[in-house]
Amino acid sequence: MITHHFIVKGRVQGVGFRFFTYHIANEYKIKGWVKNLWNGDVEVIAQGEDKYIEVFKKLMExxxxxxxxxSIEEEIFDGEKYDDFNIEY
Incomplete structure (x- = not known):
């Protein structure tokens, strides 16, 4: 399954970014997860149709x-399949 790995940098913790990401992922049928990292960044794993992944990334920007x-760093690889989108803690 084509998987997009995003690292979102900036002021993205303590501002509702994970919940925002969760809601747009569900709106665009994106599967995967989002979580805060120890260094203040947010990590996102996303799977879905290419056109929706593009919109998803623009909304995260x-x-x-x-x-x-x-900034958002992106890496694409073949990963395990996800059935839904979750907020990881």
Missing amino acids: TGPPSSRVK
Whole structure:
């Protein structure tokens, strides 16, 4: 399964970024997960149709109103299949 691994950098913790990501993932039928990292970044694993992954990434670049996304790193690989989208703690 084609898997997109994103590292979102900037002011993305403590601003509702994971919940924002969760809601847009479900809206666009994206499967995978989102979690905060110890260094202040947010990590996202996403699987879905290419056109929806593009929209998903653009929406993450904007983020919720109080976030400030500086950059998103992306890596694509063949990974295990996910059945839904979760917030990891």
